Amino acid sequence: MSDPIFSIRTRARDSLARTGTLRLAHGSVQTPAFVPLATRGAVKTLEPRDVEALGYEMVLGNTFHLHLSPGHEQIAAYGGLGSFMRWERPIITDSGGFQVFSMGHGSVADEIKGRNRGAGAERGSNGSNGSNGAIVAITEEGVRFRSYIDGSLRFMAPETSMEVQAGLHSDIALVFDECTPFHVTRDYTARSTQRTHRWLERCLDWHERHGPADQVVYGIVQGGVEQDLRLESAQTVAASRCGGIAIGGSLGQDKPQMHEVVGWTTAALERSAPQRPRHLLGIGDIDDLLAGVAQGIDTFDCAMPTRLARHGVAIIPDPANRWRVDLAKSRWRGSQEPILDGCPCPACSAGFTRGYIHYAAKAGETTGPRLLTLHNLSFIARLMADLRAAIDAHRLAEVVAAFNAGAAPGTLSL
């Protein structure tokens, strides 16, 4: 089977890294790429033209939240999510499975990202429901849950998710899956993964009959942290009719385990579906991007850069501090230091200081989060551009080592 939506330009000789181009209904995406979140139909604090000017070619919308409000029928009446939110480039929508299951399983998000306890749920899950029993029942047919908006009883089946995503008319739709958490038994993970495979077929069947012809469907590899289940899931998804493959679910209890699970999965996909694009769901810390690109991930989405910005945290080339500086801390009061010296982003190039960002955070001025969102997303866009250039030049290992030693994006000669 040919895979015309994705063409690979360069394959690294010493890793699974590759550069390529995704050709989608609303345009092209150069990969490897980071995909900012437009969870509820907006990249928080930015306009679409800001996101585009930073160099981004795709954003991610959230099926679950947009299904509950304003509803896919309303968005479909505008011609789809892109027309509704005035973003004329590609959109990927997640299936809603993650949000549905994170309500029932508690802090799934933190577990997925290799943290035991962290700063709340990622990937736009509502973050407030926790394990309050919002899921009423998980059956073969689908999931019954209570809306966090009005408490009404809702039902989401694989077909429902595909129908919502058809209404949103995203370029890439994800199949509905059960996002299995880390703390469940191996037996539960095995049974859940099998059900996710049956749901994959139902999603593809529905999409073939009713879905937009120009929408690509990605399957999702589950299997928790069990190597044999991950491999079996990778093979099953690769053998399906899906146009691309996402990696989801619990990836372990810490970063080394997460990178190991991703490594098993991409190695298996390299054997069974080497030409199909791969998306890593909900992961995007700087070290994860550096590791994931070398492991053959083509696209990433994560709340990190935009969420940190709203908490006063700037991304800087400081690996010892997880590439972060917290400008809400009192030590930055009155600081004349730039956010990041030499950074060409709209905030830094306009001369905004750490002291001003600190003040804006304390004063509740929304300009502060906006400036940091521009800075953080600019940092990651330039990092990804450097990684693409490094792969094409067969210098990825050297460039990753430089970033891990504190190099700033855009400062290496590539």
Ligand SMILES: [Zn+2]
């Ligand atoms: Zn900047």
